[in-house]
Amino acid sequence: MSDAQKAALSPEVVLAEMKKNGVTHVVWLPDSETNWLFLLMKAEPSLTLVGVNREGLAFSAASGIAAGGKVPLILIQNTGLMESGDSMRGWAIGMNVPVVLMVGYRGYTRHGVNTDTAATYTERFLNAFGINYYQVEDGADAGRISIAFEEARKTKRPVAVLVADEYHGFN
Amino acid sequence: MMDTAELLKIYNRHRGNAIVVPGRGGKHWVDISDKRNRDVELGDPAMGGHASFAMGLALALPKEKIVLFDSDGDIQMGMGILATIAEQQPKNFYHFMLDNEVYATTGGQPVPNAKTIKYHDVARACGYTRTYAYDNLETFSINVERILSEPGPVFVALKVNPDIENKPIGTRVKWRKRSQVQVVQDLQKELGIA
Numbered sequence: 001m002s003d004a005q006k007a008a009l010s011p012e013v014v015l016a017e018m019k020k021n022g023v024t025h026v027v028w029l030p031d032s033e034t035n036w037l038f039l040l041m042k043a044e045p046s047l048t049l050v051g052v053n054r055e056g057l058a059f060s061a062a063s064g065i066a067a068g069g070k071v072p073l074i075l076i077q078n079t080g081l082m083e084s085g086d087s088m089r090g091w092a093i094g095m096n097v098p099v100v101l102m103v104g105y106r107g108y109t110r111h112g113v114n115t116d117t118a119a120t121y122t123e124r125f126l127n128a129f130g131i132n133y134y135q136v137e138d139g140a141d142a143g144r145i146s147i148a149f150e151e152a153r154k155t156k157r158p159v160a161v162l163v164a165d166e167y168h169g170f171n
Numbered sequence: 172m173m174d175t176a177e178l179l180k181i182y183n184r185h186r187g188n189a190i191v192v193p194g195r196g197g198k199h200w201v202d203i204s205d206k207r208n209r210d211v212e213l214g215d216p217a218m219g220g221h222a223s224f225a226m227g228l229a230l231a232l233p234k235e236k237i238v239l240f241d242s243d244g245d246i247q248m249g250m251g252i253l254a255t256i257a258e259q260q261p262k263n264f265y266h267f268m269l270d271n272e273v274y275a276t277t278g279g280q281p282v283p284n285a286k287t288i289k290y291h292d293v294a295r296a297c298g299y300t301r302t303y304a305y306d307n308l309e310t311f312s313i314n315v316e317r318i319l320s321e322p323g324p325v326f327v328a329l330k331v332n333p334d335i336e337n338k339p340i341g342t343r344v345k346w347r348k349r350s351q352v353q354v355v356q357d358l359q360k361e362l363g364i365a
Contacts, residue, residue, distance in 0.1 A: 087219070
């Protein structure tokens with residue numbers, strides 16, 4: 001195993017973080033970074049997967065799950081996050097929903113010049129809504145996922161985890 | 172076309188102990204319901220999300236009957252949720268839809284293809300196994316008890332008269348007496364999950 005593979009954020013680690021934080025429902029729309037995570041989640045009996053076909057619906061669904069006393073996680077790509085603005089405002093922020101958003105950070109690079117506008121606007125978008133976020137690039141960052149859950153519970157607000165594309169190890 | 176308040180009164184006779192998400196019927200429902208801590212009147216947090224919110228409640232609370240009064244405008248904005256609900260198959264979910272054919276709260280402009288679209292057929296095609304449509308109180312009244320005795324997810328399209336509002340939003344009478352957060356807190360307290 002190469003150093004890069006050892007360092008990668010593995011889907012097993014992400015799943016362990018979900019279980020550690022009591023996630024019961026994953027509301028998600030597939031993206032190119034999360035297929036291996038999908039296979040693991042599907043095999044995990046403690047999780048209910050709720051697939052949506054438009055990311056804005058994930059926020060209202062998660063709001064309902066939280067209102068019913070369970071723990072949702074929203075798993076989407078940054079492109080869909082940006083589509084979800086009004087739903088995030090009204091159903092998550094407006095209703096004090098303590099939910100973590102795991103967001104595939106399409107286009108992220110720490111080398112050279114970014115060429116993907118999906119990445120260009122991701123953090124600006126979150127900042128516009130006052131959503132705090134933690135970037136996760138490799139296994140050493142995995143603890144930040146629990147930090148995000150703790151912050152969401154404490155603040156009763158959505159908190160984002162940006163899964164940076166180059167380092168996630170999901171594909 | 173039915174009167175929404177009269178329709179809700181008929182439903183209320185058969186409510187039992189259901190949790191009700193009244194959607195855009197909320198302004199009538201709050202004066203009809205006698206189980207206010209089991210009502211989830213949210214107004215309009217963001218259009219198009221009532222069905223997914225109520226589905227989330229149904230998934231989180233499988234032992235509770237969840238009844239939603241959705242609207243045609245909301246459904247058209249998030250129609251994909253019908254496929255998700257059908258996939259999840261929540262047995263405790265009853266999806267009524269108030270179809271007034273217009274965007275009533277913005278002045279009554281038409282919903283796209285309002286007079287032609289068959290929402291109950293769309294729901295069935297998405298995978299709801301029980302779907303119905305009514306346009307008069309008499310047949311709705313005859314059938315509602317049976318519908319509520321069937322396992323969900325059930326979809327019921329209901330043609331209703333529009334309650335068109337033309338006043339600027341800031342000048343309208345506020346029918347919600349509880350904040351959205353308070354509504355959820357009251358429900359959770361009622362259910363012992365606060």
